[in-house]
Amino acid sequence: MSCITWLGPFDLLNQNRYFGGWPSAGTGRHDVAMAFPVEGWQSSAAVLLRQRADGGIDGTVAGTPDPDAAFRQALAVLSLDVDGTGYPEVGRADPAIGGLQRDHNYLRPVLFHSPYEAACAFVLGHRLRIAQGRAIRQRIAERHGDQITVAGVRLHSFPTPQRLLELHTVPGVSEEKMRRLHGIARAALDGDLDRRRLRELPAVEALGQVRRLRGIGEFFAAGIVLRGAGVVDAVPDERITRTGIERLYQLPSEPDRARIEAITASWRPYRMWCAVLLQLSERRRPSKVHGGRTARTQDTVRLGGSGDGSGAAG
Template sequence: MNDKAFKPVIKNLYGLHQVKFLTPFEAACWAVLSQRISMKVAHNMKERITHVVGDKITIDDVEYWTFPSANQIKNLGEEKLTTILNNHRKSEYLMNVSESFANIEEDFLRYAPLEEVKNWLLNIKGIGEYSAHLELIRGLGRMDDISQKDMMLIKCAKNYYGSDVINENLNEIAEGYKDYKGYWAYYLRSDCSNKWRGQK
């Protein structure tokens, strides 16, 4: 694809990779924990779950904690989870996520048609458009997805493709990148963020 507007972005960020979570379930939990809350508070919640519910392993005399599985959180129960998180709504949503992930094959999430997987995610109470996108990209590495409601992406695209960019023609540009349109969006946002930080 001959995308002249995007060439400087590739040059600036060549070699950049999207960081992913170790498991799809951990990514989904993070999507719930980080909704409408500071990153510091979300990290503290995640750390508490990990240390109370997860498993401890020792390598070369150093202790590490693993993020719990869907079954571990599901079997914990919502009441105990609320005690750990001190947040009833997030506990409810995490329990919904845990029950759903405990009853689905990972192969479905990784290899089923994108829209089927996205619809399955959106049917989980507590998972919205943004959370589903985070799961697809950072949990499953499905770089063929872009969020239709990503206002930052639209704002960034205007910097490179012109001020008249809206959802419809943004999707047309993205479709040119086919299975890698998620990377196209990630590179655009990253380059914009670098420029905005440089202007401060």
């Protein structure tokens, strides 16, 4: 059993409300179970996280000889490896952000289990509906990953990079996607997709490194760095963020990059956390409809140009 009294506001029930889908041990939504290859790639683990009445987080780990590493990785999935004590202060300094924080109960981003799994998910889901991509990943986990039971919950982890390299055909996955997955697996084994390393690199360098992977363009690279590594102090340059800032700050038009940098300076060092709140708020608003059809825009996602990409990892 591992435990943490995290730094800053956090509510696991609230995380489940917005980013649900985790299995439970049957004790209610105050616990979540997850399984994944442990970074370092020597084993896989299943972790049950439970929030105590005093707010602390307990973790039960199974399946790995390194339970501490697995527990830390599970905390990272919930952005609990980051010191969030200064997060409320951002809202006090910027009332617009403060309103979003209170509306969402100081929600933190939920990440992929690792940048490796994020990259695999983006490749597998390319040109598929979200549900299709998830179903393929689940089938791969069930057939080729490790089966682990924690607190009575049976889970399947996605295959380790070593195991993925042994697979040459997977139903529903093209030959080209398999080549891309093998490239991701080799990069993970070489340490190029290590979460801590990507967080510590300057943003431009982290993106450039990820973009060297076969089939990974600018959009997927930003997703791997932001949603896989979990860079904390960066602003995604995408339409939903721009329109959200325009609405939140009652601007006369969509802001350019320089204006966004100036406005979001007050969000530091939690700019990505604030951006996630903004995006959630925007997605709850009615879509614009033109001629009976919902307007959709293909965005290019980039990290904020002035950030160093180091985040606020604790």
